Amino acid sequence: MINKLRLLFCFFFIGLVGFAQEVEFSEYDLDNGLHVILHKDNSAPVVTTSVMYHVGGKDREDGRTGMAHFFEHLLFEGTENIPNGKWFEIVASNGGSNNANTSQDRTYYYEVFPSNNLELGLWMESERMMHPIIGQKGVDTQNEVVKEERRLRYDNSPYGNLLQSMQDNMFVKHPYKDPNVGYMEDLDAATLDEFKAYFDKYYVPNNAVLVVAGDIKIDETKKMIKDYFGPIEKGEEITRDYPKEEPITEQINAKAYDTNIQIPASVIGYRTPSFTKKDSYVLNMISDYLSDGNSSKLYKKLVDEQKQALQVGAFNLEQEDYGMYLIFTIPLGETSLETLNTEIEKEIAKLRNEMISENDFQKLQNKAENSFVNSNSSVAGIANSLARNYLLYGNTDLINDEIEIYRAITREDIKRVAGEYLKPSQRVVLEYLPASDQAE
Structure with a gap:
């Protein structure tokens, strides 16, 4: 009887969530x-x-x-x-x-x-x-x-x-x-x-x-x-014709210096498609998989188990023309930036070559559902979503339909997108160093 009541409650809760969305x-x-x-x-x-x-x-x-x-x-x-x-x-x-x-x-x-x-x-x-x-x-x-x-x-x-x-x-x-x-x-x-x-x-x-x-x-x-x-005059039509970037075809190595830090950082970046493309949604899921929470792959590996990093984060910086997918790490102790980059690439390679588990995939779907509900949990949040969806995505209905994009993503999509955009030959590797290192 208790299990039946729990099941009934779950169906009732799901109905409320669907209605709230x-x-x-x-x-x-x-x-x-x-x-x-x-x-x-x-x-x-x-x-x-x-x-x-x-x-x-x-x-x-x-x-x-x-x-x-x-x-x-x-x-x-x-x-x-x-x-x-x-x-x-x-x-x-x-x-x-x-x-x-x-x-x-x-x-x-x-x-x-x-x-x-x-x-x-x-x-x-x-x-x-x-x-x-x-x-x-x-x-x-x-x-x-x-x-x-x-x-x-x-x-x-x-x-x-x-x-x-x-x-x-x-x-x-x-x-x-x-x-x-x-x-x-x-x-x-x-x-x-x-x-x-x-x-x-x-x-x-x-x-x-x-x-x-x-x-x-x-x-x-x-x-x-x-x-x-109504009385405000219409302006001239705006045309935008920004120059297109050539694809990155071999790794770019770079350094930058900061007078405000004592511990270096590494940033790996990949150029990605517009946020209007389905692949950008897939990259959001990959970010959750790699670094959202203590059980995520990179955090668990580099921070928790191997004690090589103080901090790690993977971010899909979504933009209208090109996105940037960034992976940021700060080393722990004597761990080198090169070691961190090697360990990160191992995890990215798994995404390119293997499909994630069904269990991990379901967790990603659940996170997407929760994020969607939370984004529309306040009037101010709804106003922002409506404006953004119309002006930048060209589809106001996304406020109700966007979750269907996430629901349509498959494990095969995750493997495909990682293989298409997250390649070593298409990345920028930045050593972000204390300014004191510049003089050495």
Whole structure:
């Protein structure tokens, strides 16, 4: 009887999870090209208003890197109707929170308010798009902010420039070769007219998606959106034609030095396909297999059993044009970086030549299911997913359908993808060393 009750509970739980995963939404376009997505959830009196722009670190001219990240800061300066420095104060005083972030491919702004302040959130985002003040004073102020951020997060942080060092060696032509935050000399050299031109090109309604999610009334929300965003003029169509990279056909060996570390690190990197491709999803599973948790293959082998590494991690850095698959290790004691790289290659070779066990494969499927459910567990998370799926993947329905991509992955797919992308002849091997080693 107890086993029957447990089985009944499992079926009931699975039904609840399946129900929780379904996200209903509606979408449409304004006349100016702004795509709008609405998600109604009246379970709590909160609402998220968000705008994602299809502009990121890669959208720049040579000698003018870091512009999108710079605008992430600059567009909080103020507008014609929001006084300088008052943006965060207005949000906080009305019970809300807000933030923004920039990747190589997009920039995302959002506010979370009590639902009775929905109109305030829409007005503020329309102000950001239509009436920002882009003046020399604001540019100079944010230039110092960005410089301090770079010093804190990159230049003065242990292993802070590791990713940039990999980008330097993995890309030759594509803008992914440069850091998302940019180079300070580029921002220093940019003129006010260049900043204004950058805004006019990229921060236009037809290069953005607006998502409103939470405790809303659909018809009232549509009217407010039309009132606030409808008058904004459509921008010129944006075309992107970034140079293509030649395949890596033999191992690239590189070194970089960091004044903030005493223990070296090794990073192995492979160039991989766009995050829109099924193979990118397979690489996410391979990352879980290799380094997610204490029972993962690399952690158990290098950290737990052989006591050769302090830390190990495999990451699929997904991007719109090319991905980067990175394996990072810090040695323990006298273990050499070469030894770590050899042991890692042994595990990668197994993936290329053998299929993983059914038991390990089922664990990966379970992790994918859990991750999918968790990504849609909050209104703010749903808003982010809806915006990203539409703007970058071209398929808003992924918010409900993405799990089917993972469910369709097979053990054969894992073997095939490892064999296609994770070859020694297609990798960059970076020795990331203490600066003291440079003088030796």
